[in-house]
Amino acid sequence: MRWALLPLLALAAPAWAEDPALARLMQGFAAQPRSEARFTEEKAIPELDLPLPSQGTLRWQAPDRLEKHTTSPIDEVLRVEGGRLLYERPDRGIRREFGLEEQPEMRALVEAVRGTLAGDLAGLHRYYEIGFTPEGRDAPWRMVLTPLSLRVRAAVQRILVSGRGAQVRSIETEGGGGVTRMQIGP
Amino acid sequence: MRRLLAALLLLAALGGGLGALVGVRADLAEFLPPGRSPASAFLFRELRSGAATTLLLAGIEGAAPAELARVSRETAAGLRASGRFDFVGDGTVTLGDAEQALLFRYRYLLSPETRPEAFTAAALRPKLEALLEGLRSAASPLLARFGFADPTGAFLGLARAFLAESRLEVRDGAWFAAEGPPRALLIARAQGGAGLDAEAQGQAVAAFRTAFEAANPGPARLLLSGPGVFASEAATAIRADVRLITLASGGLLAAFLFWRYRSLMLLGLVAVPLAVGTLAGFAVTALAFDGKVQGIALGFGMTMLGVTVDYPILLASLRRPEEGLAAAARRIWPTLRLAAASAATGLAAMLGSGFPGLVQLGVFAGTGLLAAAATTRWVLPWLLPGARIVARPLPRPVRAALGALRGRRRLAAGVVAGAGLLLAVLGGPVWQRDLSALSPVPREAQVLDATLRRQLGAPDVRVLFALGPGTEGEVLAASERLGEAMVPLLGTALEGIDLPSRYLPAEATQHSRQAALPTPEAAEAVLREAITGLPFRPTAFAPFLAALGESRALPPLDAAGLAAGAPTLAARLSPLLSHRGESMVGVALAQDVRDTAALAAVAQRLGDPRILFIDVKAETEGLLDAYGQATLLWALAGGVLVLGLLALGLRSPGRALRVAGPIGGALLVTLAALTLLGEALTLFHLASLLLLAGLAIDYSLFLAGDATDDTMGAILNCAVSTLLTFGLLAFCGTPVLHGIGLTVSLGVASAFLLACAMAPRSLPHA
Numbered sequence: 001m002r003w004a005l006l007p008l009l010a011l012a013a014p015a016w017a018e019d020p021a022l023a024r025l026m027q028g029f030a031a032q033p034r035s036e037a038r039f040t041e042e043k044a045i046p047e048l049d050l051p052l053p054s055q056g057t058l059r060w061q062a063p064d065r066l067e068k069h070t071t072s073p074i075d076e077v078l079r080v081e082g083g084r085l086l087y088e089r090p091d092r093g094i095r096r097e098f099g100l101e102e103q104p105e106m107r108a109l110v111e112a113v114r115g116t117l118a119g120d121l122a123g124l125h126r127y128y129e130i131g132f133t134p135e136g137r138d139a140p141w142r143m144v145l146t147p148l149s150l151r152v153r154a155a156v157q158r159i160l161v162s163g164r165g166a167q168v169r170s171i172e173t174e175g176g177g178g179v180t181r182m183q184i185g186p
Numbered sequence: 187m188r189r190l191l192a193a194l195l196l197l198a199a200l201g202g203g204l205g206a207l208v209g210v211r212a213d214l215a216e217f218l219p220p221g222r223s224p225a226s227a228f229l230f231r232e233l234r235s236g237a238a239t240t241l242l243l244a245g246i247e248g249a250a251p252a253e254l255a256r257v258s259r260e261t262a263a264g265l266r267a268s269g270r271f272d273f274v275g276d277g278t279v280t281l282g283d284a285e286q287a288l289l290f291r292y293r294y295l296l297s298p299e300t301r302p303e304a305f306t307a308a309a310l311r312p313k314l315e316a317l318l319e320g321l322r323s324a325a326s327p328l329l330a331r332f333g334f335a336d337p338t339g340a341f342l343g344l345a346r347a348f349l350a351e352s353r354l355e356v357r358d359g360a361w362f363a364a365e366g367p368p369r370a371l372l373i374a375r376a377q378g379g380a381g382l383d384a385e386a387q388g389q390a391v392a393a394f395r396t397a398f399e400a401a402n403p404g405p406a407r408l409l410l411s412g413p414g415v416f417a418s419e420a421a422t423a424i425r426a427d428v429r430l431i432t433l434a435s436g437g438l439l440a441a442f443l444f445w446r447y448r449s450l451m452l453l454g455l456v457a458v459p460l461a462v463g464t465l466a467g468f469a470v471t472a473l474a475f476d477g478k479v480q481g482i483a484l485g486f487g488m489t490m491l492g493v494t495v496d497y498p499i500l501l502a503s504l505r506r507p508e509e510g511l512a513a514a515a516r517r518i519w520p521t522l523r524l525a526a527a528s529a530a531t532g533l534a535a536m537l538g539s540g541f542p543g544l545v546q547l548g549v550f551a552g553t554g555l556l557a558a559a560a561t562t563r564w565v566l567p568w569l570l571p572g573a574r575i576v577a578r579p580l581p582r583p584v585r586a587a588l589g590a591l592r593g594r595r596r597l598a599a600g601v602v603a604g605a606g607l608l609l610a611v612l613g614g615p616v617w618q619r620d621l622s623a624l625s626p627v628p629r630e631a632q633v634l635d636a637t638l639r640r641q642l643g644a645p646d647v648r649v650l651f652a653l654g655p656g657t658e659g660e661v662l663a664a665s666e667r668l669g670e671a672m673v674p675l676l677g678t679a680l681e682g683i684d685l686p687s688r689y690l691p692a693e694a695t696q697h698s699r700q701a702a703l704p705t706p707e708a709a710e711a712v713l714r715e716a717i718t719g720l721p722f723r724p725t726a727f728a729p730f731l732a733a734l735g736e737s738r739a740l741p742p743l744d745a746a747g748l749a750a751g752a753p754t755l756a757a758r759l760s761p762l763l764s765h766r767g768e769s770m771v772g773v774a775l776a777q778d779v780r781d782t783a784a785l786a787a788v789a790q791r792l793g794d795p796r797i798l799f800i801d802v803k804a805e806t807e808g809l810l811d812a813y814g815q816a817t818l819l820w821a822l823a824g825g826v827l828v829l830g831l832l833a834l835g836l837r838s839p840g841r842a843l844r845v846a847g848p849i850g851g852a853l854l855v856t857l858a859a860l861t862l863l864g865e866a867l868t869l870f871h872l873a874s875l876l877l878l879a880g881l882a883i884d885y886s887l888f889l890a891g892d893a894t895d896d897t898m899g900a901i902l903n904c905a906v907s908t909l910l911t912f913g914l915l916a917f918c919g920t921p922v923l924h925g926i927g928l929t930v931s932l933g934v935a936s937a938f939l940l941a942c943a944m945a946p947r948s949l950p951h952a
Contacts, residue, residue: 087324
């Protein structure tokens with residue numbers, strides 16, 4: 001009888017009865033209420049011959065405010081707070097507000113970065129299936145996030161977040177046949 | 187005494203039964219006349235049952251902006267979930283996936299940018315450069331999704347035009363008022379595209395309040411407006427207003443009469459003719475108008491019948507000590523009969539006004555007056571055969587003052603002449619030309635509605651165009667012709683115009699756009715030229731070429747297809763395009779009109795049988811002027827008739843003129859006082875003046891016949907009773923009630939004083 005119960009117990013256990021290394025990493029992120037770093041980004045779009053580069057600053061403020069300020073080649077601000085997304089392009093006087101749920105591509109990316117920076121493992125599990133590889137001597141930790149929602153997966157197939165300690169170093173987004181690679185400075 | 191109690195009980199039971207049997211109509215629209223010109227006919231149909239009746243405007247205030255935004259978003263979500271609303275606007279308006287798909291598929295048929303010259307290499311090149319720049323920006327996921335199938339941006343242009351047209355400020359997913367303290371704004375359209383009845387309106391209002399409460403508003407307050415709110419809640423507020431005033435004035439009146447007569451019996455006596463008059467008026471009006479009694483006519487009619495308390499007071503006070511009530515009734519009957527008949531004749535002017543509400547009011551009040559007089563003559567003596575009610579003598583100072591006033595004809599003539607002169611100097615009475623002044627909606631509610639409308643940018647329907655009738659295609663084509671003619675005026679004569687063709691182009695237009703699209707082969711050659719030097723791969727725009735082929739073969743989109751595939755857009759279209767019988771009609775709303783004449787000139791120049799220009803303000807003003815003039819003419823005719831009646835009853839034209847003097851004088855003094863107070867006259871003021879004339883006839887007739895101290899006392903009791911009833915109305919917030927109260931109070935006071943002054947001086951003391 002005891003033996004027969006075991007497989008059932010295994011099923012009932014939470015699917016994220018977690019890698020302790022991932023849990024520790026998340027606690028490290030949760031301990032930083034704010035952070036700021038430079039980034040460079042390269043978008044590869046299958047319809048284009050060349051990748052498109054850009055750079056700027058990323059800012060994080062717990063619990064849920066994330067800002068991506070691109071300074072080159074154009075000046076623009078993308079700010080997320082709660083479920084709202086604000087897009088500003090000062091040189092053209094453009095200021096638009098959206099609900100995050102209207103923009104599935106944006107949402108996939110935002111929740112991945114925000115969940116990681118907040119150290120919100122439960123939040124990440126709500127949107128993604130997580131494959132985690134702990135940090136090695138010469139290799140950063142890697143987290144492969146696959147969106148659970150089919151609607152989101154139509155736009156973004158996979159997000160790969162990697163870093164050293166409680167710092168994100170790169171984010172790779174694969175979607176629609178293209179890849180966007182973002183490198184984040186220390 | 188027992189008979190009196192039984193009669194009161196019987197009347198109460200009859201009233202209850204009649205009230206249950208006859209439905210009372212509550213909306214202002216039915217009170218209004220049917221339009222006389224095509225424009226006003228259209229206007230009143232819209233007002234009565236148009237899509238405007240489905241609109242609810244809301245403001246949420248009284249908390250921090252972030253909290254207001256949350257309450258607004260959750261209220262909007264609750265409204266959408268309730269399934270009662272076609273459209274909910276709150277700053278988070280979006281197109282669903284299915285709607286986007288439909289719009290995307292039909293983008294080249296719907297977009298006004300679809301012209302042959304848009305598909306040349308020269309036109310495509312800047313579009314492709316813009317696409318490339320967009321791909322560099324943070325918007326790149328969006329552009330990567332749509333840009334390669336739609337490099338001309340037809341779809342994104344359509345989506346932006348449909349969704350982002352509102353110029354409202356969005357904060358945290360809620361619309362906010364640009365001015366004043368923080369106020370989140372919402373707009374909702376209840377289901378039922380062709381208008382709602384009062385009950386459905388009430389349900390929509392209740393659903394709105396429920397959604398607000400469910401959003402845990404905390405300290406935040408909901409301000410709700412719109413025709414539905416007016417129909418349900420404002421009507422309730424007025425009823426409460428009237429009830430309060432009725433109770434207060436009833437209490438004061440009872441106290442006054444008890445003080446003067448020290449008799450509870452008199453109170454019962456006064457109540458009987460009033461109740462009979464009201465019941466008779468109600469019953470006859472219901473019979474004459476197919477059982478449809480207008481609530482406004484009922485309310486104001488009952489108020490007006492307050493004057494019938496005069497009849498029993500006169501009967502009780504003029505009874506000589508040696509007489510029974512029956513003998514007194516018989517003695518004063520000729521005068522009373524003449525007074526009541528003249529008053530009812532005066533009210534007949536309302537029957538000729540052609541204004542449905544006033545006709546009902548005339549029938550109601552006229553019937554009530556006659557019934558109350560008859561009751562006083564035949565029923566009261568039977569109810570209280572042995573009644574010995576005696577008025578206490580007037581307090582000495584009052585008696586002295588009245589005595590001094592008596593016979594001062596020159597003073598009276600001087601006052602009247604002064605009033606006439608004042609009126610002439612002031613340029614005559616001011617005639618109210620604003621329809622909203624006739625509305626039973628309290629002024630604060632009207633102000634709130636105007637504020638919310640302005641803040642939400644909802645069209646203040648001052649100028650509109652009626653389109654059709656015709657088939658859907660014909661109405662939409664007319665809308666397109668109008669839109670084209672308006673283009674040169676945009677930004678100058680008007681700020682914008684909401685046309686049905688904005689959401690759905692006419693079938694012919696969609697066909698011509700299909701003809702403007704190049705074949706995929708031709709487009710491929712053009713594209714190859716346009717992308718020279720740009721980093722696009724040769725195959726990048728394959729989805730665009732395929733879409734061109736598909737678009738050329740699509741069946742045009744119609745209203746039914748739009749409703750099935752794109753409910754948000756169909757909700758925008760439905761108030762602008764609706765069925766009327768077999769055919770369709772449309773309406774185009776002009777926004778921020780600065781030059782009405784220029785718009786009228788455009789319509790004139792078009793000379794299009796399916797485009798009708800309507801200046802709402804001018805139209806309603808013209809209508810009110812016409813009805814006002816008609817009523818005035820009928821009032822004059824009524825006056826002549828009353829004079830004839832008096833001459834006949836008094837058997838002397840000279841005496842008739844002497845009786846009519848104080849009445850005419852009182853009217854003149856009242857008009858002058860109203861004008862001096864800055865009151866603009868409405869039809870209700872006019873009706874009150876007619877009523878006043880009826881009252882003044884009582885005073886004048888009785889005082890002219892026999893101006894003893896007793897008669898004067900009796901008339902003073904009547905006048906004070908009327909003042910107590912109507913004086914409080916003057917403090918009402920509802921414009922119409924205020925107007926009636928003020929007019930009658932002023933008139934009664936001046937009629938009484940003038941009648942006293944005109945009374946013969948040297949009479950033997952009784």
